[in-house]
Amino acid sequence: MTVPCVRPAIAAMQGYVPGEQPPPGKYIKLNTNENPYPPSPAVRRSIAEVAEHALTRYPDPLATAFRLRAGEVLGVEPDAILCGNGSDDILTIVTRALVGEGDLLRLPYPSYVLYRTLAEIQGAAFEEVAFASDWSLTAAFACAAPRLRLVFLANPNSPSGTVIPPDQVLELAERLPCPLLVDEAYADFADTHCLDLVHQCRKILVSRSLSKSYALAGLRFGFVVAHPDLITQLRKVKDSYNCDALAIAGATAALDDQAWRQENRARILATRQRMETQLRALGLDVVPSQANFVWCTHPVQPLRPVYEQLKASYVLVRYMNYPGWGDGLRISVGTDAQVDACVTLLKAIL
Numbered sequence: 001m002t003v004p005c006v007r008p009a010i011a012a013m014q015g016y017v018p019g020e021q022p023p024p025g026k027y028i029k030l031n032t033n034e035n036p037y038p039p040s041p042a043v044r045r046s047i048a049e050v051a052e053h054a055l056t057r058y059p060d061p062l063a064t065a066f067r068l069r070a071g072e073v074l075g076v077e078p079d080a081i082l083c084g085n086g087s088d089d090i091l092t093i094v095t096r097a098l099v100g101e102g103d104l105l106r107l108p109y110p111s112y113v114l115y116r117t118l119a120e121i122q123g124a125a126f127e128e129v130a131f132a133s134d135w136s137l138t139a140a141f142a143c144a145a146p147r148l149r150l151v152f153l154a155n156p157n158s159p160s161g162t163v164i165p166p167d168q169v170l171e172l173a174e175r176l177p178c179p180l181l182v183d184e185a186y187a188d189f190a191d192t193h194c195l196d197l198v199h200q201c202r203k204i205l206v207s208r209s210l211s212k213s214y215a216l217a218g219l220r221f222g223f224v225v226a227h228p229d230l231i232t233q234l235r236k237v238k239d240s241y242n243c244d245a246l247a248i249a250g251a252t253a254a255l256d257d258q259a260w261r262q263e264n265r266a267r268i269l270a271t272r273q274r275m276e277t278q279l280r281a282l283g284l285d286v287v288p289s290q291a292n293f294v295w296c297t298h299p300v301q302p303l304r305p306v307y308e309q310l311k312a313s314y315v316l317v318r319y320m321n322y323p324g325w326g327d328g329l330r331i332s333v334g335t336d337a338q339v340d341a342c343v344t345l346l347k348a349i350l
């Protein structure tokens with residue numbers, strides 16, 4: 001159906017489809033990489049306090065309390081941080097600020113599908129550059145191209161869970177003619193990260209999310225670290241109050257409790273290791289993961305029926321089919337019990 005007055009770029013696009021969110025309780029949910037454990041108790045206390053006293057007023061437009069705390073925890077200047085309503089909001093702000101109609105945005109393939117959608121909203125072109133078969137980047141990813149304005153790199157990548165090492169990310173950024181946004185939604189589960197590169201190269205932006213490693217997907221909070229001059233420009237693009245008072249309070253309390261994050265990370269990584277071993281024993285090819293999910297492919301068997309059968313048994317995983325690449329299952333690292341239930345079903349299905 002055509003609707004008059006809608007911009008042609010919007011009418012022509014499909015729109016991003018997020019992972020299924022079924023009503024709570026029915027499924028073992030391993031499809032959208034949420035943390036299986038509750039967040040730090042300090043988060044709820046902090047939110048309750050704000051709910052009692054501070055809902056009447058507008059929130060701080062710059063989430064200064066969070067930026068001061070994050071600056072200390074991460075070793076960056078508060079003026080180098082911009083906060084958003086989830087890191088998806090950050091990706092939107094950066095794209096709107098840097099990529100205009102007819103410009104070009106580059107993204108790796110296969111990776112986070114939202115990047116493509118953000119280019120489409122702008123009426124911009126996008127160029128997908130395939131990973132090599134070992135999930136390293138090819139030289140084409142660093143090439144200059146007319147009207148290239150922004151390059152996205154999910155690191156760790158989704159769905160593979162693989163990482164491009166920081167020295168290679170720096171080299172990539174130095175060769176590119178435009179900014180590089182390193183999407184570190186999963187970096188807290190990895191061995192390395194690229195935050196320090198922001199100080200070495202002005203073209204690098206690093207985004208983070210509290211959705212996965214702080215178990216706060218429902219709160220909606222993320223941020224980007226970049227040169228303060230660029231942050232000043234990005235501020236002009238964001239909604240005035242893009243982070244609400246509850247989210248700012250909860251996110252600040254979460255960041256304050258690094259002991260919780262460390263302990264949670266250790267649990268997730270232990271389960272991830274068990275899970276990789278169990279899945280390999282079933283004949284699946286499993287890429288060693290640096291995130292809170294694992295990517296499984298099968299040497300011969302199509303995996304859609306496997307996904308369907310898991311779902312019929314109330315275990316929800318993410319099925320992906322990438323043209324030219326093949327299909328696979330991306331399975332979030334749940335609790336040990338959730339993962340065991342999934343593996344037991346897979347054993348019966350495969």
Ligand SMILES: *Cc1c(COP(=O)(O)O)cnc(C)c1O
Binds near residue numbers: 221
């Ligand atoms: C989950 C995810 C995000 C979005 O995180 P939010 O902070 O919840 O918006 C961004 N990038 C990648 C690659 C993700 O998987």
